[in-house]
Amino acid sequence: MFTRRKMIQATFGSAALITAGTAAPPFLWGASRQASQKSDEKILVVIQLSGGNDGLNTVIPYANDEYYRNRFTLAVEKSQVAKIDDEIGWHPALNGFARLLDDGQLAVVQGVGYPNPNRSHFESMDLWHTAHQNTKEFPRGWLGRCVDEHLSGELPAIHYGGEKQPLALTTRTKPVASIQSLDQFRLRLGEHRPLSLGIAKNLEQQREHRHELLGFIHENASMAMTTSQKLESILSTGDAMKTYPETTLGKKLAAVAQLIESGLPTRIYYVTHDGFDTHANQAAAHAALLQQLGDATQAFHEDLKNKGHAERTLLMTFSEFGRRVRENASRGTDHGTAAPLFLAGGRLKAGPLNQHPDLLDLEQGDLKHNIDYRSVYATVLEDWLGVESTEILGQPFKKLNLFI
Amino acid sequence: MADLLHDPKQAWKPWEPTAKQPWDLRRAAHLLRRAEFGTPIRELESCVQTGYPATIDRVFSLAQRVPFDQSMQAMEKALSSSQDPRQLAVWWLLRMVQTPCQLLEKTTLFWHGHFATNADKVLDSRAMLKQIEWLRSHALGHFEPMVQGISRDVAMLIYLDSEENRKTRPNENYARELMELFCLGPGHYSEKDIKELARCFTGWEIRRGNFRFNKNQHDHAEKILLGQRGDFSGEQAVHIVLNQPSTADFIARKLVRFFVLDDRVLSDELIEPLAAQLRESDFDIQATLKTIMTSQLFFADDTIGQKVKSPVEMAVGLLRSLEVQEDLNELSNRLLALGHLPLYPPNVKGWGGGREWINASTFLGRTNLVYKIANQESEQFSRGSISKALNVFAKTDPVIWVKKLVDAYVAVPLPDDTMRQLLELGSGKRRSLDQRVADVVCAMGATPEYQLN
Structure with a gap:
């Protein structure tokens, strides 16, 4: 608590920083902006596929008869699959990913999961968010731990979207900003200046240390004020969306690209893409979700390339689980286990990293994982963000050979 | 404590x-x-x-329950034939503002979060209305009849993709959520129990918008559920889980x-x-x-104050406290942005509450919402103005009314300097009494303390 207080004091204590509605950007901000524009610090963008993405219909083992036997209505015909190699290929809606792969910008890690798989959305998502290190009393996310221990400076991480903040970003020392949308992210309090000033001033008051919940709210409130003023001063509205698909995910990634371009020192961005819980009538819904994912990701990469940030930005997808190998009676699929995970941009070794899981070697009708997701985390933390992973993940995990 | x-x-x-x-x-x-x-x-x-x-x-x-329900009937009838479930959310907000049976309505909202069903997926106003009415009629009653009904509830079964349930390939979704989210919590059942429970529900289906039991599709073989053996029906299975x-x-x-x-x-x-x-x-x-x-x-x-006000508690609470009207359609958009519009829970687990309500975006949104409500035109206040609503008169000393306002509406003490700030706004020169009262309400609403319940 004490350190947290001190941190807040250091970050938000300055009256100069909290001046509502002033035209001139706070001086501190000007400095950090300049510094970060020169930097080539690496950035991680996480796309959470919520609901449990059907990996089997994402990277399709089109050469395997077992796939067609189990997916009697949902299988994608061989002729429709965009082939990656002799065994696997893309769902036809994923042409965005296919193009990224052709450009040498996409890596596929197959059969990612963990031992003793949990098939509850919420439990499994918590595991992925905390890297299996949940405690009831102090829940903290794997990225939150990374922020706490390794990332200094303002706004080390941003969650962009309207849903609740993912547990992956839960920190102990300083809150992570959730921004629902760039144009809504400001106070609208009319013309009476003493009111805005009074509100800003009230947030500078110290609060009682022992009321933890109040401390949490206070920190978020202070951060909201400073962040909204910052963004107002640096973001230009305009044609940011021009090259993106008009989808929810497209809008989110367009905003993230805008934030990156603005020179923020932020190292981690987090967005979600929801709707993958396809228990019934999966085919059309899943295809639409994949289309949105591939198109938005591809547009994002193009945009960053034009702006000169592609090399320093790595994108990673994940989902809480894959789905049952055999489809159900409702032309859908139930909760399963291992699934592919995708990385794009950065300096990746493009292509599939490993083999597709064995469709004949199942456990309770589900795929066995061949790579622990924490190996992916360890690789991203160490080889991309450049931070030590053992403490964050609770134990050492074997790194993957992802980067050039 | x-x-x-x-x-x-x-x-x-x-x-x-x-x-x-x-x-x-x-x-x-x-x-x-x-x-x-x-x-x-x-x-x-x-x-x-x-x-x-x-x-x-x-x-x-609950003395005024029957007359109030009667007064809402005509509107509810019209709504159930409406194509837009958003109107139903607006209707529910109106109910929350107006009902004299406040605890019943609040407990109904609690159960709606427990048996969370999202109208965006169900897309059937009649079914959603029926579900909410079912929850309200059992909200302060007994749990088992409520769960038995929810297990056959049209909106719930549509939401959980359980409109069909054949004995050859039972759908596990409802069985899983019944145990994980509605009754037992994680860790009190096995994956095998889910499969067995799903077999008990075979034959339960929705046909032309109604629940029916299709006995030809029910799996009559023995099941082993949570340690008990038998040819359990869905109803018996719910009973076993509940107990x-x-x-x-x-x-x-x-x-x-x-x-x-x-x-x-x-x-x-x-x-x-x-x-x-x-x-x-x-x-x-x-x-x-x-x-x-x-x-x-x-x-x-x-x-006192060891909870976070949900967005609905905050918004409806302010409307009731100030006895002021607000465009509820617009309010429903704001509540959706704050993550808490009734009938639109984020997922089947409902709203997590607590700290989840607060982040940078929602703090700004909450403050903007208080400002908007406090600055309504005078005629929107049923007492004639915001000052009258709060019993503040021109001759009342700001020291007194500011303190009373804070005592009534802020759960924990404000820092002394914040109290002074509010007092300054409350006694500001060249501002009308109503403007000053609105300023104080707004500045109070933007304190971290006000977010506590």
């Missing part, structure tokens, strides 16, 4: 006002913030006057989180007396809630 959290026997014993913990504006406001959506200052003061027992009677009274020991614990814990403390670790020992009461009373929800809301833990100093 730290002691009470570790003293389950004492925690749930009835509270009585004492010299140290008097029945005053602070405690009356606390009880009504938790039991109701919001209360005008006049009523708070009259609750202090009439005393604690009378206020408990007020909270638990697992962990169900009462799960429900009691959730009630405590919603009505008492949402930021504390609650030990099994603390919850057990309430769980026992549920078990021994056929899961009588009203009686258990009464134990909770009249308990020593509930009125302990450190319980």
